[in-house]
Amino acid sequence: MEPGLYHLLFISAALFFIGVYGFLTRRNLIAMLMSIELILNSVNLNFIAFNKYVWADKLDGLFFTIFVIAIAAAEAAVAIAIIINLTKNFQSIDVEETEEMKY
Amino acid sequence: MNGANILFYLLAAMILGSGLLAVTTRQLFRAAIYLLFSLIGMAGMYFWLQYEFIAAVQVVVYVGGITVLIIFSIFLTQQAGEKMLVKKTGQQIFAAIAAFCGFALVMIQIVQNNFTATKNLSLSPSVTNIGNQMLGVDKGGYALPFEVVSILLLAALIGSIVIALRTPTQTS
Amino acid sequence: MPNATYIMLIVLLPLLSFLIMGLFGRTYLKNTAGIISTCLSFISTCLAFYTAYGYFFEYGKINGVYQKLIPFNYLWLAFSEGLSINMGILLDPITAMMLVVVTLISLMVHIYSLGYLKGEERFPTYYAFLGLFTFSMLGLVVASNIFQIYIFWELVGVSSFLLIGYYYEKPSAVAACKKAFIVTRFADLGFLIGILVLSFYAGTLDFNTLIQRLTSPESNELKSALAASFLGISALTWGMILVFVGGAGKSAMFPLHIWLPDAMEGPTPVSALIHAATMVVAGVFLVARLFPIFAISAPDALEIVAYVGAISALFAAIIACTQTDIKRVLAFSTMSQIGFMMFALGVSKYGGEEGLGYTASMFHLFTHALFKALLFLGAGAVIHFVHSNNMKDMGGLRKQLPITHFTFLIACLAISGVPPFAGFFSKEEILLAAFQHNQTIYWMALITSGLTAFYMFRLYFSIFWNKSYHPNHQDEHGHHGEGGFVMMMPLVLLSVGACLAGFIPFGKFVSSDGTALVSEFHLQFSIAPVALGLTGIFTALFLYKTENDKPDKMASSLRALYQIAYHKFYIDEIYLFITQKILFNCIGKPAAWFDKNVVDGLVNATGNTTQVLSEKIKKIQSGKVQEYAVYFLVGVFGLAMVFIYMWK
Numbered sequence: 024m025e026p027g028l029y030h031l032l033f034i035s036a037a038l039f040f041i042g043v044y045g046f047l048t049r050r051n052l053i054a055m056l057m058s059i060e061l062i063l064n065s066v067n068l069n070f071i072a073f074n075k076y077v078w079a080d081k082l083d084g085l086f087f088t089i090f091v092i093a094i095a096a097a098e099a100a101v102a103i104a105i106i107i108n109l110t111k112n113f114q115s116i117d118v119e120e121t122e123e124m125k126y
Numbered sequence: 127m128n129g130a131n132i133l134f135y136l137l138a139a140m141i142l143g144s145g146l147l148a149v150t151t152r153q154l155f156r157a158a159i160y161l162l163f164s165l166i167g168m169a170g171m172y173f174w175l176q177y178e179f180i181a182a183v184q185v186v187v188y189v190g191g192i193t194v195l196i197i198f199s200i201f202l203t204q205q206a207g208e209k210m211l212v213k214k215t216g217q218q219i220f221a222a223i224a225a226f227c228g229f230a231l232v233m234i235q236i237v238q239n240n241f242t243a244t245k246n247l248s249l250s251p252s253v254t255n256i257g258n259q260m261l262g263v264d265k266g267g268y269a270l271p272f273e274v275v276s277i278l279l280l281a282a283l284i285g286s287i288v289i290a291l292r293t294p295t296q297t298s
Numbered sequence: 299m300p301n302a303t304y305i306m307l308i309v310l311l312p313l314l315s316f317l318i319m320g321l322f323g324r325t326y327l328k329n330t331a332g333i334i335s336t337c338l339s340f341i342s343t344c345l346a347f348y349t350a351y352g353y354f355f356e357y358g359k360i361n362g363v364y365q366k367l368i369p370f371n372y373l374w375l376a377f378s379e380g381l382s383i384n385m386g387i388l389l390d391p392i393t394a395m396m397l398v399v400v401t402l403i404s405l406m407v408h409i410y411s412l413g414y415l416k417g418e419e420r421f422p423t424y425y426a427f428l429g430l431f432t433f434s435m436l437g438l439v440v441a442s443n444i445f446q447i448y449i450f451w452e453l454v455g456v457s458s459f460l461l462i463g464y465y466y467e468k469p470s471a472v473a474a475c476k477k478a479f480i481v482t483r484f485a486d487l488g489f490l491i492g493i494l495v496l497s498f499y500a501g502t503l504d505f506n507t508l509i510q511r512l513t514s515p516e517s518n519e520l521k522s523a524l525a526a527s528f529l530g531i532s533a534l535t536w537g538m539i540l541v542f543v544g545g546a547g548k549s550a551m552f553p554l555h556i557w558l559p560d561a562m563e564g565p566t567p568v569s570a571l572i573h574a575a576t577m578v579v580a581g582v583f584l585v586a587r588l589f590p591i592f593a594i595s596a597p598d599a600l601e602i603v604a605y606v607g608a609i610s611a612l613f614a615a616i617i618a619c620t621q622t623d624i625k626r627v628l629a630f631s632t633m634s635q636i637g638f639m640m641f642a643l644g645v646s647k648y649g650g651e652e653g654l655g656y657t658a659s660m661f662h663l664f665t666h667a668l669f670k671a672l673l674f675l676g677a678g679a680v681i682h683f684v685h686s687n688n689m690k691d692m693g694g695l696r697k698q699l700p701i702t703h704f705t706f707l708i709a710c711l712a713i714s715g716v717p718p719f720a721g722f723f724s725k726e727e728i729l730l731a732a733f734q735h736n737q738t739i740y741w742m743a744l745i746t747s748g749l750t751a752f753y754m755f756r757l758y759f760s761i762f763w764n765k766s767y768h769p770n771h772q773d774e775h776g777h778h779g780e781g782g783f784v785m786m787m788p789l790v791l792l793s794v795g796a797c798l799a800g801f802i803p804f805g806k807f808v809s810s811d812g813t814a815l816v817s818e819f820h821l822q823f824s825i826a827p828v829a830l831g832l833t834g835i836f837t838a839l840f841l842y843k844t845e846n847d848k849p850d851k852m853a854s855s856l857r858a859l860y861q862i863a864y865h866k867f868y869i870d871e872i873y874l875f876i877t878q879k880i881l882f883n884c885i886g887k888p889a890a891w892f893d894k895n896v897v898d899g900l901v902n903a904t905g906n907t908t909q910v911l912s913e914k915i916k917k918i919q920s921g922k923v924q925e926y927a928v929y930f931l932v933g934v935f936g937l938a939m940v941f942i943y944m945w946k
Contacts, residue, residue: 026134032236034138034171038145038164040229043931045149047221047924048213053200054154055923057161060192061145064168067184075175077241079248082259086268088180089260092187093275097282099192103199104286110203117211118923125921224928228935235942 031072038065052109052116056102063095134174140167152209154200162193177251302370304345305387308397309436311342312404316429323422331422335429336408342432343401350394354807358394364812366390366506368442380501386442388505391808392586392660396439399667400576404432406788407571410675413785414567414682424464424565431457435576439583443503444493447584451489451548454580455482458572462564474560481557485547492540495533499523505587513594520595531598538592538599542585542606549581550633551640552610556870558633562625562687566678569625574632574674575667582639582663589656589810593648604644608739611637613867615749619756620853620864623687624677627757628670631713634746635666641743642728645735646810653810655735658727661804665720668799669712672792676706679785680761689757693764693845701786703762705793710758712796714751714831717824723800726824733823747827751834759842 038061045058067088074084106116113121141164148160165188172181212218249255260268315338323331358364371386408428415424434453441447456479463475493503500508500519511519512534526533543554550558561573572578585592585603592600611634618630639659646655679702684692696703712719715726725747732740805815841849853860862868918929 026131028241029236030134030138031171031175033233034141036229036232036236037142039232040225041142041145041149043228044221044225046927047224048218049149049210050213051154051210053196053203054149054157054210057157057196058149060161060188060196061148061164064165064188067180068168068171071172071175071177071180073241074251075177077243080244080246081266082249082251082256085177085180085251085256086260086271089183090271090275092183093279096187096191097279099195100286101282101289103195104290106199107202107290116203122921125919224931228931231935231938 028072028076031068031076035065035069035072038062038068050117050119052102052106052118055118056099056106059102060095060099063091067091130174134171137167137170137174140164141171152212154208154210155197158193158197158200161196162189165189165193179251179253179256302387305349305369305389305397305440308342308345308349308401309387309433309440311338311345312429312432312436314338314429316426316433319422319426319429323426324420327422331425332408332412335425336405336412338429339401339405339408339432342436343405346397346401349389350398353389353394354391358389358391362813364391364807364809366812368506371442383445383503384443385446387440388442389440391812392583393439395660395664395808396583397436399664400432400435400439403571403575403667403671404428404435406671406675406792407567410570410678410785410788411565411567413782414678415565420464424461427457427460427464428568428571431461431572431577435580438580441505443505444497444508445503447587448486448489448493451544451580451584452486454577455479455486455548458482458561458577461568461572462561464564464568468563470560471563474557474563478557478561481554482547485544485554488540488547489544492537492542492544495537495540499526499533499537509588509590512591524595532596534591535596535599538588538596539602541588542581542599542603545581545584546606547581548584549578549636549640550610551581551606551637552613553869555610555614555633556866556873559626559629559866562623562629566625566674566681569629570671570674570678573629574670578632578636579639579663579667582636582643582659585640585643586656586660589643589646590648592643593646593810600644602644604641604736604739607637607640607642607644608742609637610634611641611746612742612749613637615746615753616863617866618753619749620860622689624680624689624692624757624761625674625687627753628673628677631673631750631754632670634750635662635670635713638725638728638743638746639663639666641739642731645732645739647735649811650813651815653815654727654805655731656810657805657808657815658724658731660808661802662721662724662728664802664804665712665724665796665799668792669709669720669796672705672709672789672796673713675785675789675792676702676709679789680706682785689760692761694762696762699762701789705789706758706762708793708796710754713754714835715747715827716751716831716835717828718797718800720796720799722824722828724804726820726827729827730820730823744827744830748830748834751831752838755835755838756842759838763843765845 042058042060042062042065045061046055049055049058070084070088070091074082078084109116109121115121144160144163144167148157148164151157151160165184169181169184169189172178172184213221259266260272263269315335319327319331319335327334352358353364353367358367367389369387369389371384374383374385376382408425411424411428415421418424431454434450434457438447438450438454441450459475459479462478463471465471496508496512497503499522500511502508502511511517512523514520520534523534523537524532528536531539545551547554558573558578562569564573592603614630614634614637618627618634621627621630639662642655642659642662644655646653646659648656679699680692680695681687683695683699686692708719712721715722729740729743729747732743803816807814809815841852865871
């Protein structure tokens with residue numbers, strides 16, 4: 024079977040929900056961050072797939088991918104700064120042990 | 127089945143398989159390595175799609191930047207060999223069901239929808255075209271978002287330094 | 299044209315005094331507060347005299363008519379095109395006269411207080427309040443529009459409140475200041491509604507425009523104001539009556555006079571300044587300011603002014619004959635004299651010879667300010683010496699207080715209308731005006747002027763003659779004489795004024811339409827009032843010159859009348875009955891019940907429901923990131939479903 028748009032969308036959706044599953048089940052903040060990276064990657068793949076198979080006359084999908092990558096890099100940097108700070112304060116990066124911000 | 131198709135399925139398997147392992151393995155460092163492979167597979171997929179520039183960016187930023195950052199932070203925050211604590215089984219099942227339902231919903235929508243490709247002449251994603259349009263200031267140009275993103279990166283850089291440098295306060 | 303800077307300085311210097319004393323007085327200026335304030339007041343007085351001189355003799359008169367000049371006008375609040383509020387200065391004969399009166403009396407009181415309140419703990423505060431009062435009163439008299447006058451009107455009320463309650467440790471002073479404030483506020487409500495009515499119909503707040511629009515018969519504003527009517531009385535008349543209610547409250551006219559006697563709880567110099575010479579004549583001033591409208595367009599309202607004035611004059615004079623607190627006698631006398639000014643305005647017409655009442659009223663305002671301030675300051679000296687307000691503790695003080703005695707006698711002669719003292723001339727004019735226009739009021743006024751002479755000399759003889767003085771507290775306080783130069787100087791200056799002020803040809807300067815009015819002196823006409831006044835004086839001489847039981851006998855023979863007058867016709871009791879028994883029980887209590895049970899109940903119910911609900915739903919905020927992620931996902935998918943399946 025010739026791989027096309029639907030295959031790419033399948034991969035993208037699958038990767039997205041793998042990320043969601045990881046985000047919901049992981050207790051470690053770094054692991055949650057990895058899940059988010061997977062989700063962002065699936066979105067990137069989506070953009071590229073649509074750009075190639077539906078709107079081949081434009082490059083907008085590509086640009087959005089670039090922006091997502093840039094923002095993901097920024098987000099990862101900030102997230103890791105927060106994680107390091109959290110380790111200093113709580114000696115733990117387990118989300119179930121850092122539940123200070125509640126009612 | 128020609129070589130290109132085989133390559134596609136291999137890449138797809140690599141992406142999804144190592145992605146799945148990345149979210150399920152109980153050793154954090156291994157999770158990071160699986161994530162690395164998943165990202166490399168993604169870069170390969172971009173190559174397969176003949177989007178070489180994006181593929182290169184993917185390798186440079188994700189594989190070379192973010193993964194390394196994550197591994198650094200793993201080393202900074204805990205012993206890499208330790209096994210991670212897991213959620214209760216009930217919660218894991220719930221998450222799996224939720225993820226599967228969402229996946230099913232999305233796939234139903236995708237399959238039902240009929241995507242029609244544009245008839246216009248296609249534009250090659252060469253670095254020249256990307257450069258011209260991304261830094262263009264005329265209609266369809268992306269100069270302003272580009273500048274905004276660069277400001278965002280700067281802000282994130284400063285912000286993460288400030289956050290990470292903050293002296294620990296004694297909270298219980 | 300006049301120099302606006304000078305006039306503004308007259309008004310602003312007392313404000314400066316208030317600010318300095320209020321901000322720095324208690325910390326830095328404990329000893330020098332009085333001197334600084336007095337100096338500022340002195341400069342202000344000089345400028346006021348200069349301005350009055352300039353107005354009356356240099357630039358005020360054009361073609362024989364005194365003009366209403368506006369040397370300064372500043373757009374303060376611009377609400378819309380038709381509605382804006384200015385801050386300005388209106389200079390006309392009565393403003394010029396009031397500037398002189400207010401600053402002069404204020405200066406005298408400033409000087410006098412240096413001695414009277416010596417050693418007082420809150421000395422700078424007292425001078426701050428005096429400054430505030432003087433500022434507001436001056437602002438009131440120069441006001442160029444009716445809203446500005448209202449602002450200063452309220453400021454005057456506030457400073458009066460503060461000064462009555464100056465001895466706030468005394469419960470009676472606290473009660474008195476509250477009473478004064480509430481009663482005048484109540485009257486001011488009428489004033490405010492009156493302002494709204496007038497400005498609604500006239501479409502302006504500015505005095506000159508207002509008067510011009512509401513007096514010329516062709517103007518549309520006047521026609522519409524006369525056409526609209528309520529209960530058979532035109533809107534314009536209602537407006538003027540309501541404005542007069544405000545004036546009556548401030549000027550202690552019957553039946554809103556009840557605060558004035560109690561206001562005597564304040565320091566005596568304050569009574570002299572506020573409750574005798576300046577603030578209480580604000581009502582008269584207001585009526586005079588709007589006089590053309592009263593006289594030309596709302597004669598019914600003017601008639602009400604006349605009768606209220608006459609009734610107040612007689613009523614207060616009767617009460618004054620029975621009171622034993624010397625300050626209260628003076629308070630009722632003030633009320634009576636203001637009644638004179640009011641009905642003089644009330645019987646007057648606009649323009650020419652017919653406007654005699656207006657001139658007479660303003661003349662009486664001027665002379666009354668001088669001799670009544672003198673009386674109060676004299677009474678203050680007596681109280682300072684005796685440490686009591688009650689006549690029964692006094693008597694035979696002429697040896698101890700020679701200067702006070704002499705000046706007090708002059709003031710008594712002046713207020714009784716004995717020639718050639720000041721009161722004689724102004725009172726004659728008032729009586730003449732009343733005689734020409736309204737006989738009923740003339741006879742009431744005649745009786746009142748006889749009574750005036752009687753109670754003033756009752757007061758005089760009781761203080762200075764009667765029995766010989768036996769000090770009760772000589773050992774405690776020692777002998778401190780009359781209070782020194784600073785207290786005697788104002789008395790002497792004011793007594794000179796009380797002697798000579800009557801010879802000012804007042805009609806030449808102040809008249810209803812600005813033209814000179816030559817007041818003729820009718821010898822035959824003067825016989826009756828003077829004779830009646832002398833009768834009053836001799837009756838008082840006969841009854842109170844020496845200690846005897848004749849007054850008591852008279853009181854017991856006229857028992858009922860004496861009791862009623864002694865209790866001030868039970869007006870206070872009637873008010874108390876109305877407020878406490880009727881208003882509180884019929885309106886206050888149900889309203890309180892409604893507030894406690896229904897309004898509070900609703901509020902509490904809302905609060906309790908919120909609290910219970912929040913206890914239940916706060917668990918959602920668990921602090922667990924992944925739970926939030928689940929909510930988020932569910933929300934996103936829910937929205938997606940809505941958009942995909944229901945939107946089509």
